[in-house]
Amino acid sequence: MKHPVDVHVGKRIRHRRWMTGVTQQQLADRVGIKFQQIQKYETGMNRVSASRLWDIAHALTVPVTFFFEGIDEAERSAEMAPPAQQNDMLSDREAQELLRSYYAIPEQQRRRLFDLARSLSDAA
Numbered sequence: 137m138k139h140p141v142d143v144h145v146g147k148r149i150r151h152r153r154w155m156t157g158v159t160q161q162q163l164a165d166r167v168g169i170k171f172q173q174i175q176k177y178e179t180g181m182n183r184v185s186a187s188r189l190w191d192i193a194h195a196l197t198v199p200v201t202f203f204f205e206g207i208d209e210a211e212r213s214a215e216m217a218p219p220a221q222q223n224d225m226l227s228d229r230e231a232q233e234l235l236r237s238y239y240a241i242p243e244q245q246r247r248r249l250f251d252l253a254r255s256l257s258d259a260a
Contacts, residue, residue, distance in 0.1 A: 141207065143180030145189070148203040150178040152196045154232065155239050166195035 153163050153174075160178075164171040167188065176182035177192075184192065193200045238246060 138180040139183070142183050144207050145184055145203045146178045146180040148205070149174075149184070149192060149196075151235070152198055152202065153178075155236060156196060158196065163192070163195055167191045 153160070158166075160171040160174040164174045167174075168191075169188075173182065177184050177188075189200055189203060193202065238249070241249060
């Protein structure tokens with residue numbers, strides 16, 4: 137059975153890889169493993185060891201903590217979300233394009249946009 141933390145870390149790996157335009161094969165080459173292993177990490181089927189997560193973070197130019205960001209919110213969202221939405225959120229092409237566009241915005245403007253989105257969702 138998949139552990140929720142492994143699934144979350146895997147999603148964050150996939151998210152960062154996708155946002156930087158890196159393929160599974162390219163990431164695997166940078167880390168020195170087969171791309172199938174990256175697939176297993178991204179789905180949460182296999183746990184990522186600390187040293188491997190360190191290598192992946194270095195290859196994707198993020199701190200290791202990046203992969204754990206939002207874990208509490210993710211667990212709460214998963215508990216509250218309808219079952220069909222739980223695994224489909226990041227697989228939706230529109231959501232992926234929104235994320236890519238969001239991260240293309242300069243950080244200060246991105247923070248303002250995030251605050252606006254949060255305010256709008258709280259008001260809904």
